[in-house]
Amino acid sequence: MAAYKLVLxxxxxxxxNQENRFCGWFDADxxxxxxxxxxxxxxxxxxxxxxxxxxxxxxxxxxxxxxxxVLDSIDQMWLPVHRTWRLNERHYGGxxxxxxxxxxxxxxxxxxxxxxxxxxxxxxPMDEGHNYYQNISKDRxxxxxxxxxxxxxxxxxxxxxxxxxxxxEEIVPQIKKGKRVLIAAHGNSLRGIVxxxxxxxxxxxxxxxxxxxIPIVYELDKNxxxxxxMQFLGDEETVKKAMEAVAAQGKAKK
Amino acid sequence: MSKYRLxxxxxxxGAWNKENRFCSWVDQKLSEEGVKEARDCGRxxxxxxxxxxxxxxxxxxxxxxxxxxxxxxxGQEWVPIVKSWRLNERHYGAxxxxxRAEMALQHGxxxxxxxxxxxxxxxxxxxxxxxxxxxxxxxxxYATCDVPKENLPRAESLKEVLDRLLPYWNSTVVPEIQxxxxxxxxxxxxxxxxxxKHLEGVSDEDIAGVTLPTGVPVQLELDENxxxxxxxxxxxxxxxxxxxIKKVEDQGKAxxxx
Numbered sequence: 001m002a003a004y005k006l007v008l009x010x011x012x013x014x015x016x017n018q019e020n021r022f023c024g025w026f027d028a029d030x031x032x033x034x035x036x037x038x039x040x041x042x043x044x045x046x047x048x049x050x051x052x053x054x055x056x057x058x059x060x061x062x063x064x065x066x067x068x069x070v071l072d073s074i075d076q077m078w079l080p081v082h083r084t085w086r087l088n089e090r091h092y093g094g095x096x097x098x099x100x101x102x103x104x105x106x107x108x109x110x111x112x113x114x115x116x117x118x119x120x121x122x123x124x125p126m127d128e129g130h131n132y133y134q135n136i137s138k139d140r141x142x143x144x145x146x147x148x149x150x151x152x153x154x155x156x157x158x159x160x161x162x163x164x165x166x167x168x169e170e171i172v173p174q175i176k177k178g179k180r181v182l183i184a185a186h187g188n189s190l191r192g193i194v195x196x197x198x199x200x201x202x203x204x205x206x207x208x209x210x211x212x213x214i215p216i217v218y219e220l221d222k223n224x225x226x227x228x229x230m231q232f233l234g235d236e237e238t239v240k241k242a243m244e245a246v247a248a249q250g251k252a253k254k
Numbered sequence: 255m256s257k258y259r260l261x262x263x264x265x266x267x268g269a270w271n272k273e274n275r276f277c278s279w280v281d282q283k284l285s286e287e288g289v290k291e292a293r294d295c296g297r298x299x300x301x302x303x304x305x306x307x308x309x310x311x312x313x314x315x316x317x318x319x320x321x322x323x324x325x326x327x328x329g330q331e332w333v334p335i336v337k338s339w340r341l342n343e344r345h346y347g348a349x350x351x352x353x354r355a356e357m358a359l360q361h362g363x364x365x366x367x368x369x370x371x372x373x374x375x376x377x378x379x380x381x382x383x384x385x386x387x388x389x390x391x392x393x394x395x396y397a398t399c400d401v402p403k404e405n406l407p408r409a410e411s412l413k414e415v416l417d418r419l420l421p422y423w424n425s426t427v428v429p430e431i432q433x434x435x436x437x438x439x440x441x442x443x444x445x446x447x448x449x450x451k452h453l454e455g456v457s458d459e460d461i462a463g464v465t466l467p468t469g470v471p472v473q474l475e476l477d478e479n480x481x482x483x484x485x486x487x488x489x490x491x492x493x494x495x496x497x498x499i500k501k502v503e504d505q506g507k508a509x510x511x512x
Contacts, residue, residue, distance in 0.1 A: 027329070027332075051394070053398075059332035060332070061326075061329070061331040061332070064331040064332065065326070065331060068322050068331075072319075075315075077315045077318045077319060078313045078314075078315065078318060078337055078395045080337065081335065082334075083332055083334060140305060141332045
């Protein structure tokens with residue numbers, strides 16, 4: 001018997017996704033397609049009659065704006081929203097801004113494969129010479145972060161390690177108070193929550209690519225254990241495609 | 255010597271502004287024009303180099319949407335937004351939904367002006383027979399306030415707006431200003447006027463003459479006691495601002511029969 005329901009939504013296409021560039025902490029905006037994805041996700045929640053009490057998102061505009069589109073669709077713009085760097089996308093360090101071809105050219109295919117397949121090997125750090133260093137590391141929004149907290153790069157393990165304290169200290173108490181929570185965030189920060197909820201292995205979470213712009217619903221028991229697999233909300237075809245894409249991921253040849 | 259800077263913004267046009275109807279606590283959305291006003295305001299604030307740390311809005315969608323559009327134009331979507339019913343527009347009671355021009359024709363421009371601009375005269379209370387009563391009081395957001403729903407207003411004078419706004423101002427907004435945060439208040443005509451009355455010490459009589467145009471940021475520079483060090487500044491093209499002020503003032507006047 002589900003005591004709680006939790007909804008996650010991964011933002012859709014950003015301008016840099018379009019260009020196939022490592023985005024990470026660069027504050028790329030949603031592309032037009034990404035805006036449509038957010039609206040469609042909002043419509044799915046509206047059609048299913050979802051009500052929330054509190055929302056969480058990152059400090060990156062592609063997630064914040066996705067949340068705004070959703071709140072507008074479900075006519076709940078008045079909900080309290082908490083923004084946190086801890087729900088940011090994984091920080092891609094020195095790879096930020098490079099497209100996939102440039103990355104392979106710069107570091108070699110073998111090294112790229114290691115970074116892609118590793119849970120705990122971080123990419124090279126973003127140092128002061130990096131062309132996005134000022135833009136990201138010196139951004140006002142990170143002014144309160146300590147030297148230890150502000151990353152210069154992250155492995156997936158690092159991303160999860162800084163996301164989970166927020167989940168445990170801020171989000172879980174709200175869920176347990178009976179607040180209906182909506183989280184709009186990024187592929188890797190949401191992987192952290194999913195891995196934790198489902199008790200997935202490192203290998204398994206690396207295989208999982210959450211669909212974008214589609215509300216992901218978990219029903220949780222009173223100990224916050226999922227009572228079943230994640231559900232997707234949307235029209236029949238969208239949901240079917242998303243489920244098939246996820247199922248195929250584990251089988252994809254690398 | 256100016257220690258703190260604060261920006262007040264009255265949201266832009268909603269569909270009912272166009273029809274000259276008292277909107278108040280009905281959750282109208284911004285019209286296309288209102289969306290444009292908010293974006294223009296954001297662009298202006300960006301050009302002027304504003305860096306907000308915190309935004310306050312009411313619980314009404316039009317003030318929240320205005321804040322979103324302003325932050326979007328400035329690339330500051332990450333800035334926290336705090337929402338409270340205590341910044342809501344003035345509650346116009348039984349006059350909610352009525353057309354200002356029709357009212358002016360029925361009751362005379364003067365009476366309408368009194369209701370709109372007097373300091374302590376409340377309009378008649380809204381009750382269950384009113385067409386918008388259920389829409390307002392059944393809304394879930396009013397079950398989340400810091401007073402029980404039955405204690406929320408049923409009509410307000412401007413004085414009553416300040417009475418419910420001031421505790422929030424003092425407990426929640428002032429401490430942030432004093433921490434040196436640059437604050438944007440995305441509010442409504444009357445909640446902004448109430449704040450101005452309080453900060454500038456405008457008299458009960460004189461506040462009637464204060465008109466805030468929509469979509470025009472109002473900059474206040476305050477000393478360490480939160481007293482203004484200079485007159486409020488309406489930011490932007492001055493000719494546009496005068497036109498915007500006139501537009502609001504004309505809304506109170508009766509339309510001639512056409």
